[in-house]
Amino acid sequence: MSMRYLGASVLGAMVLILGGCTSSGIAQIGPNTYTVTNTAITSFGGAASAKGGAYKAADAKCAADGKKAVIINNSTQATIASGSADVTFRCE
Numbered sequence: 001m002s003m004r005y006l007g008a009s010v011l012g013a014m015v016l017i018l019g020g021c022t023s024s025g026i027a028q029i030g031p032n033t034y035t036v037t038n039t040a041i042t043s044f045g046g047a048a049s050a051k052g053g054a055y056k057a058a059d060a061k062c063a064a065d066g067k068k069a070v071i072i073n074n075s076t077q078a079t080i081a082s083g084s085a086d087v088t089f090r091c092e
Contacts, residue, residue, distance in 0.1 A: 021053055026061050032090050033072070034061060039084040047076040047083025054087040062091035 021044055024037040036057045040049040051074065058069040073088040 021049065023053065023057060026057060029088070032092075033088065034058070034091070035086065035088045037084060037086045039082055041082045042078075042080065045083075047078040047085060050083050051076055051085035051087070054085045058087055058089040062089070065091055067091040 021038060021040040023039075026034050026036045029035050036054050038050040038053040038057070040046055040053065045052070054074070055069070055071070058071070062069040068091070069089045070092050071087060071089050074085060076083060076085045078084075
């Protein structure tokens with residue numbers, strides 16, 4: 001394992017542990033179509049909290065443009081330690 005990968009992994013784990021939640025940020029994947037992934041540790045609500053955070057990020061992105069978020073797809077994954085949510089949306 002390279003030191004760069006190891007350092008990024010440790011940093012990501014520290015952010016997750018200290019902050020409880022992390023986000024990939026919003027990425028545009030097509031015309032007026034975006035995706036966001038959130039992760040939350042179980043003690044901070046896990047997959048449900050991650051999904052709520054992803055929905056809030058989608059709403060904020062669209063509201064900034066004077067539009068509303070329309071969810072196209074969402075999925076969640078949960079483990080003992082954390083949960084994550086992937087949300088794909090459009091702004092209309």
